[in-house]
Amino acid sequence: MSVAAGVEARGWHWQFSGRTTPALHDLSFSIAPGERVLLSGPSGCGKSTLLMALAGVLGADQGVDAGDLLINDAPPDPGRRLTGLVLQDPETQVIMERVGDDVAFGCENFAVPRLETWRRVNAALASVGLKVGLDAPTASLSGGQKQRLALAGVIAFEPGLMLLDEPTANLDPQGVLDVVAAVTRVVNETGCSLVVVDHNPAPWEQLLTRVMTLDASGGLVSETSEYPRGKRSHVSSPRLPGDLVMATRDLVIGRPGQPPIAVPDLDLRAGTITALTGINGSGKSTLSLTLGGLLAPQSGLIMVGEKLRQGLRARHVPTPHRWPARSLVRRVGNVFQSPENQFVQPTTRAEVGLGLRVAGMGRADVAARVDDRLALMGLTELSGAHPFTLSGGQKRRLALVSATVTSPHLVVVDEPTFGQDDNSWEDVVTLLEELASSGSAVLMTTHDPDLLGVADSIVSLSPREVAS
Numbered sequence: 033m034s035v036a037a038g039v040e041a042r043g044w045h046w047q048f049s050g051r052t053t054p055a056l057h058d059l060s061f062s063i064a065p066g067e068r069v070l071l072s073g074p075s076g077c078g079k080s081t082l083l084m085a086l087a088g089v090l091g092a093d094q095g096v097d098a099g100d101l102l103i104n105d106a107p108p109d110p111g112r113r114l115t116g117l118v119l120q121d122p123e124t125q126v127i128m129e130r131v132g133d134d135v136a137f138g139c140e141n142f143a144v145p146r147l148e149t150w151r152r153v154n155a156a157l158a159s160v161g162l163k164v165g166l167d168a169p170t171a172s173l174s175g176g177q178k179q180r181l182a183l184a185g186v187i188a189f190e191p192g193l194m195l196l197d198e199p200t201a202n203l204d205p206q207g208v209l210d211v212v213a214a215v216t217r218v219v220n221e222t223g224c225s226l227v228v229v230d231h232n233p234a235p236w237e238q239l240l241t242r243v244m245t246l247d248a249s250g251g252l253v254s255e256t257s258e259y260p261r262g263k264r265s266h267v268s269s270p271r272l273p274g275d276l277v278m279a280t281r282d283l284v285i286g287r288p289g290q291p292p293i294a295v296p297d298l299d300l301r302a303g304t305i306t307a308l309t310g311i312n313g314s315g316k317s318t319l320s321l322t323l324g325g326l327l328a329p330q331s332g333l334i335m336v337g338e339k340l341r342q343g344l345r346a347r348h349v350p351t352p353h354r355w356p357a358r359s360l361v362r363r364v365g366n367v368f369q370s371p372e373n374q375f376v377q378p379t380t381r382a383e384v385g386l387g388l389r390v391a392g393m394g395r396a397d398v399a400a401r402v403d404d405r406l407a408l409m410g411l412t413e414l415s416g417a418h419p420f421t422l423s424g425g426q427k428r429r430l431a432l433v434s435a436t437v438t439s440p441h442l443v444v445v446d447e448p449t450f451g452q453d454d455n456s457w458e459d460v461v462t463l464l465e466e467l468a469s470s471g472s473a474v475l476m477t478t479h480d481p482d483l484l485g486v487a488d489s490i491v492s493l494s495p496r497e498v499a500s
Contacts, residue, residue, distance in 0.1 A: 035104070036065035036223045037114045037192035039086065043099035046078075046085060048421060051095075055081045056250040059099070065192075068219060068226040070233055072260055073246035074453045075425030076410075079229045080120055082246075083195045086227070087117035103193060113142045116191030120198045120229075120424040120451065122178035123370045125185070131157070131173075132166030134181060138189035149188075156184035159217060161210035172290055175369045175447070176202040176312030176479075183211060187218050193225045194218070198424065200230060201450045202369070204311040204479055208235050215239065231425075231453055233260055266461050268486055269469075274302030276337040277442050277473035278323060283332035285315055285322045292330040295319055296491055300442065300473040302339065305464060307484050308477045310493035316477040317369055317446055319493065323475065324366040324444040325352030339441045339471075340364075362391060362438065367445035369477075371431035375419040380411055380430055383419050387438045405433045409459055425451035429460060436467055443467050443474045449483050461486055 041061050047054040056078040063069055071079050084090050085101055088108035101107065103114055116138070119125045128134040132153055139149040153166070160180040164173070173181060179202045186194060196215070200208040212235045219226050219239065228236055243260060247253045278300045286292035293315040300306060300323075308316050321327040323334070334350060340363050341349045352360065368374050377383040384405050388398045406412045409429040414422060419430055428450050436443055448464065449457050464486065468474050476483070484490060 035114075035192050037103050037225050038065045039063035039193070039225070039227075040102045040105070041100065042102075044085075044101045045098040046081060046090065046095055047097075048095040049093075050421070051417070054250060055095075056085075056246075059101075059252050061244060061252060061255065063225060063227070065225055066223050067242060068240045069228070070236060070240045070243045070260075071227055071229045071246070072233070072243055074248050075231075075429075075451060075456045076414075076423040077246040077248050078250035078423075079246060080197050080423055081250075083117060083197050083227065083229060086193065087115045087195055088112075089117070113189070114192045115195060116186035116189065116193070117195045118179075118182045118186050118197060118199050120201075121370055121372070122175065122182045122202070123372075125182040126170045126178055129169060129171070130166065131162070131164055131168045131170055131181060134170055135184045135188050138185055142189055144189065152188040152190075153184075156188040156214075159187060159210075159214035160184045161207060161214075169289070172287070174313045174317060176204060176207055179203055180207065180211065180312075183214065187214060190218070190222055191224060193227070196226070196228045196230075198230055198451055199228070200232060200235065202312070202447060202479065205481075207312055208232075212236060212239065231451060231457075266458065266482075266486060268465060271303050271305075271468055271488060273304045273488070274471060275339065276300070276335075277302050277339060278337060279335040280323070281333040281335065283319075283322075283334065284330040285318050285327070286330045287318055287327065293318070293493075295493060298323075298475075298491060300475055302337075302441070302471045302473055303468050304488040305468050305474040305476065305486060307487035307490045308475060308493065309479070309484070309490060314493040316493055320444045320446050320475065320477050321366075323352070323442070324364050325355055325360045326366060328353045337441075358390065361387065361440075363441055365435040365438070365440040365443040365445075365472075367431050367435045367443075367448065369446040369450075371427040372420060374431055374435070375427075378418055379416050380419055380422070381406070381415040383430060383434045384437055387434065391438050401437065405437055408463060409433050410456060423451070425453070425456055428452070429456060432460065432463060436463070436472075439467060439470050439472060441472060443472050445474070446477045447479070448476055449478065449480045457482070 041059045044059045046056045088110040135153045162180040245254045280298045284292045385402045
């Protein structure tokens with residue numbers, strides 16, 4: 033078992049290569065061994081950067097630092113087995129092909145005896161509620177299941193400092209409870225130190241005892257024991273449903289190598305927002321990809337309304353997955369659960385403008401529209417930054433605005449409010465409502481209870497495998 037780790041920062045500063053301003057500056061604080069801290073602040077303020085620095089995964093090729101950042105009186109070093117980091121995007125943390133091997137990876141690297149390793153693997157999987165076999169392929173897991181997998185891998189090797197970046201963001205309500213309970217158990221049993229970043233801090237209130245808050249510029253503005261309270265409240269204007277954009281009947285979905293799932297019939301109409309909910313692994317993302325034309329259905333009907341069918345060849349109309357790419361991108365705005373998977377341009381500005389250029393808009397009109405969209409999402413100052421260098425919440429907003437800048441007839445967005453503070457959450461909701469008001473049909477997958485109040489209808493999925 034690792035010794036509980038203490039943290040000391042003395043005037044510490046970090047600036048990414050290519051950026052003109054620091055991500056974090058003049059940080060001076062202490063975290064005593066065994067302390068349990070919430071790291072708070074607006075989206076993009078450097079919370080994830082600080083966690084990565086503490087984990088020792090920021091290298092000299094990524095930027096420059098100044099001052100001191102120490103763990104147990106030495107610079108952060110991932111080889112010391114002191115820190116365990118759960119990244120904001122669990123996709124980037126999956127290493128092995130099988131679930132058991134992935135959870136065992138950390139233990140094996142630190143030479144934990146074999147029998148003890150597999151005892152820990154089974155205990156960690158049980159504690160986070162990931163009820164799949166050790167041989168289950170990691171590629172078959174949903175985003176929420178991968179979130180639990182990443183946490184299980186960290187729990188298994190028992191670090192002295194556990195660093196959790198939005199560990200509950202993609203989880204269903206029971207998953208949130210499972211994760212908080214698992215972390216609580218580990219902290220109580222091992223005495224490890226804990227730093228959590230979570231824009232939904234309420235579930236952690238009984239565990240975390242101190243709050244450190246960063247401001248928008250990456251400076252430390254407060255340290256307090258007073259717990260933050262959410263301020264999300266949004267009043268939606270009434271919307272009238274318009275023409276049918278897409279409908280499904282007896283639809284069966286699935287990915288290669290996975291059991292097919294039957295889903296409820298849907299009617300997606302212009303001017304409406306439909307929320308898709310359900311437990312992790314129920315097929316929400318698979319359904320989103322299917323309706324977005326990126327995955328073939330197993331069986332059943334997809335019916336396309338007049339707005340979507342205009343200009344399509346008759347043989348393509350009932351099969352969105354066979355639409356030519358240029359036809360699909362003009363009709364459907366797809367926003368993935370992992371936004372990095374859809375970035376193709378070298379700057380934020382170019383990413384937002386791509387769809388407009390493909391649609392044939394003139395240069396001056398493109399520039400004006402891009403400026404407006406960047407401002408709406410609070411990304412103006414990052415217009416020249418590479419999309420991959422943005423924070424998780426900023427990436428989510430960039431993906432959303434880039435995929436919808438042309439106001440497509442159908443918008444399919446997976447977890448749109450992931451990683452958002454109260455202000456940026458409001459920006460995202462404003463954009464979704466603007467799209468619906470302009471005539472788009474919006475389908476959003478979400479575990480965010482506050483976001484459900486924005487929806488005109490809610491469809492809940494449950495795992496219903498189809499007998500072969």
